Amino acid sequence: MEYFVQQVVNGLTLGSIYGLIAIGYTMVYGIIGMVNFAHGDIFMLGGFAALIVYLLLVSLFGGVPIALALLIMILVAMVMTGLWNWVIEKMAYRPLRGSFRLAPLITAIGMSIALSNFIQVTQGPRNKPIPSMVSSVYEVFGISISLKQIIIVVVTAVLLTIFWYIVNHTPLGRAQRATEQDRKMAALLGIDVDKTISITFVMGAALAAVAGTMYLMYYGVIVFTDGFTPGVKAFTAAVLGGIGSLPGAVLGGLMIGLIESLYSAYFTIDYKDVATFSILAIVLIFKPSGILGRPEVEKV
Amino acid sequence: MANTTSTPAGADDNLMARALREAFYAALVALGLFVLFVGLKTDQNILNELILVQRWGLLAIFVAIAAVGRFLAVAYIRPFFARQKVTNAITGLLPDSVATRFFRTPMVIAAAVVAIVLMFAGETIAAAVPVSLAPWVTMIRAMSIIYVLAFGFFYFRAYIAAHFNMLAIIALIIYPPVMVYFFGFQGSLKWVDNFGIQILIYVMLAWGLNIVVGLAGLLDLGYVAFYAVGAYSYALLSSYLGLSFWVLLPLAGILAALWGIVLGFPVLRLKGDYLAIVTLAFGEIIRLVLINWTEVTKGTFGISGIAKASVFGIWSFDVSAPNNFAKVFELPMSSAYYKIFLFYLALALCMLTAYVTVRLRRMPIGRAWEALREDEIACRSLGINTVTTKLTAFATGAMFGGFAGSFFAVRQGFVSPESFVFLESAIILAIVVLGGMGSLVGIAIAATVMIGGTELLREMTILKQVFGPDFTPELYRMLIFGLAMIVVMVWKPRGFVGSREPTAFLRESKSVSGSFTKEGHG
Numbered sequence: 001m002e003y004f005v006q007q008v009v010n011g012l013t014l015g016s017i018y019g020l021i022a023i024g025y026t027m028v029y030g031i032i033g034m035v036n037f038a039h040g041d042i043f044m045l046g047g048f049a050a051l052i053v054y055l056l057l058v059s060l061f062g063g064v065p066i067a068l069a070l071l072i073m074i075l076v077a078m079v080m081t082g083l084w085n086w087v088i089e090k091m092a093y094r095p096l097r098g099s100f101r102l103a104p105l106i107t108a109i110g111m112s113i114a115l116s117n118f119i120q121v122t123q124g125p126r127n128k129p130i131p132s133m134v135s136s137v138y139e140v141f142g143i144s145i146s147l148k149q150i151i152i153v154v155v156t157a158v159l160l161t162i163f164w165y166i167v168n169h170t171p172l173g174r175a176q177r178a179t180e181q182d183r184k185m186a187a188l189l190g191i192d193v194d195k196t197i198s199i200t201f202v203m204g205a206a207l208a209a210v211a212g213t214m215y216l217m218y219y220g221v222i223v224f225t226d227g228f229t230p231g232v233k234a235f236t237a238a239v240l241g242g243i244g245s246l247p248g249a250v251l252g253g254l255m256i257g258l259i260e261s262l263y264s265a266y267f268t269i270d271y272k273d274v275a276t277f278s279i280l281a282i283v284l285i286f287k288p289s290g291i292l293g294r295p296e297v298e299k300v
Numbered sequence: 301m302a303n304t305t306s307t308p309a310g311a312d313d314n315l316m317a318r319a320l321r322e323a324f325y326a327a328l329v330a331l332g333l334f335v336l337f338v339g340l341k342t343d344q345n346i347l348n349e350l351i352l353v354q355r356w357g358l359l360a361i362f363v364a365i366a367a368v369g370r371f372l373a374v375a376y377i378r379p380f381f382a383r384q385k386v387t388n389a390i391t392g393l394l395p396d397s398v399a400t401r402f403f404r405t406p407m408v409i410a411a412a413v414v415a416i417v418l419m420f421a422g423e424t425i426a427a428a429v430p431v432s433l434a435p436w437v438t439m440i441r442a443m444s445i446i447y448v449l450a451f452g453f454f455y456f457r458a459y460i461a462a463h464f465n466m467l468a469i470i471a472l473i474i475y476p477p478v479m480v481y482f483f484g485f486q487g488s489l490k491w492v493d494n495f496g497i498q499i500l501i502y503v504m505l506a507w508g509l510n511i512v513v514g515l516a517g518l519l520d521l522g523y524v525a526f527y528a529v530g531a532y533s534y535a536l537l538s539s540y541l542g543l544s545f546w547v548l549l550p551l552a553g554i555l556a557a558l559w560g561i562v563l564g565f566p567v568l569r570l571k572g573d574y575l576a577i578v579t580l581a582f583g584e585i586i587r588l589v590l591i592n593w594t595e596v597t598k599g600t601f602g603i604s605g606i607a608k609a610s611v612f613g614i615w616s617f618d619v620s621a622p623n624n625f626a627k628v629f630e631l632p633m634s635s636a637y638y639k640i641f642l643f644y645l646a647l648a649l650c651m652l653t654a655y656v657t658v659r660l661r662r663m664p665i666g667r668a669w670e671a672l673r674e675d676e677i678a679c680r681s682l683g684i685n686t687v688t689t690k691l692t693a694f695a696t697g698a699m700f701g702g703f704a705g706s707f708f709a710v711r712q713g714f715v716s717p718e719s720f721v722f723l724e725s726a727i728i729l730a731i732v733v734l735g736g737m738g739s740l741v742g743i744a745i746a747a748t749v750m751i752g753g754t755e756l757l758r759e760m761t762i763l764k765q766v767f768g769p770d771f772t773p774e775l776y777r778m779l780i781f782g783l784a785m786i787v788v789m790v791w792k793p794r795g796f797v798g799s800r801e802p803t804a805f806l807r808e809s810k811s812v813s814g815s816f817t818k819e820g821h822g
Binding site for chain 2: 029035045048049051052053055056059076080083084087091092095096099100101102103105106107109110111112113114115117118119120121122123124126128129130228232235236239243270271273274277278280281284285288289290
């Protein structure tokens, strides 16, 4: 039983990271109906930004309090990746907005290839390990919970609350929801659609940057190819939860995290990704629009 | 557009001020984007700890390029294109007006003279000048030859456009002998193998995927799975059972087609992006199984020593075999014969794919695919069985993927899961979309440009001269590939040959065809 609860805790930690990335996918999908394939690499970029900021802090000031260092890392990474995604949207996606559905998907895949190779060229192809930042572990009822896991879950919960508030209770969120429902009508009613879409991309990237920072802190290592697998898992999470639905993205992320940690705990670790993808396929066969997704009504 | 032809003095100042302002913003944004990733580099020191290396000079170059590029774009390039549009509209020359100015007779003659002189005396001149200048001589030779060839294409453009398919096939058939003539047997290896065969494999794959994505409109992000099935079925069956290539080629196609149906069944109800993610997941599952099922597939080590193909069992390319091709014809031993044979084999397989695609498009099933792509509900209301239509599309596309896979295995002599990553699926899909979905010629052109172009980067020794000996162009290959995907897509969203006209008409084609109307969510 303790073993099981332990795995659930680990799964929830992993799932929080996936959930944070998945929100970026689901928001962009909701608002302009495209799969932003480069989002996984945006996450990786955020991790690298955090890594460089951490090294910069260490080399400039020596020892910095961990809480302060983490805060600075998160903030800088959010700003940096937000800027990147803003530029990417402007240059690669906006010119193709009126075009057919596959065109922005191709530029997004191109962007994904370009981003990971950009980091490979500028930062080198090797693994980038950092010394463990947070190492305390607490024992609660025989379950060991590390401070890292607490930080990840708390940061995710706080961010999701802020995010939920922005989307549901601010003028910006109202503009986003309006743009999502009907872009043309929203524009007619005086919403700056381009700006709203840009802000959506920046917000998605900022959450991915937090996920990247958490990933770096949790695993203590990052490499330029790290965008792909978490990116695909997060995309899977978004689809599993019903793409376009924010609670669905978080739910999907947590589910994927749980499946992964439980499968590797009770079966073989080699096939954990196979299990994840199989469950995705099975869920979609019985519920083609995801768990919380609204079935699309096609107008003829 | 009228105000661009007559530019008053005030507008010029305005333009300059705007260009400077935008250049400043571009510099600011570039500084923000690159300050961490280019200005600082994470590196391992001797203790294996990460340290930061500062590269502010490089960062300054990046920022300067962004600023200057933006300035030129706003101040000169955009007005130039605006003026060009007006000139084209007035003179009625349209795109030709640039080309006619570019190919003036004296320049063509000069270039032809330079090309001929350097073709014959290039080596002696390159040997005579200082070593640092030698690559420039080769580059001038290449440029002048390209210019003259381009002029030839331009001059005969009407004829080429009319007989493109025939000319392309003739060019491909004479390609290996021409390469052997110019570079000798050993020198031609690179051109026939790295360029010829590799591009043909991608053409084959892209034409196969085109059936699924371009014709039936089903977005498949896991196409590489069928490629892997084809490659591994050849590799495994030939090394465990010792079957020959000619038995296994159709078998690999059939197996891949069966997998296409197996994977197609669960996704029948899914649409658009749900379909995309499930196909992607299948692609990953197949790869993970290949990695982890080590008893059969040898995992990440891959299967090596795969048997070579023979010319229908008559002549073999094994060095020890008594009926070795070179021995039978008493030729000097060389691996080039095998590569040239593989080139023609790949060409034949490509032609088969093209032939089947072209014929299928005219059959009821092909029509059903295109109907399915345009509108699934309408398709179903007209009594088309969407289940069989989708499954045949998956199976046919997968079959060609299987052929390409077994060909890949026989060409490499080695397969490992490394070759079947998602990136391959993405590249194949990119070729299909960049070529203009549904257009076989466009896809072939896209494959040549994207794969040939990135391969060409390996050959750019000139860049080593410019950026110093540490510069490795290979490192930038995929970076440039990704950027090229974006640039081409933004520049030509409908692909190189981007028309999606229906193949079937009622009486005659109306002027308002699919390419004039805006597309919905198809």
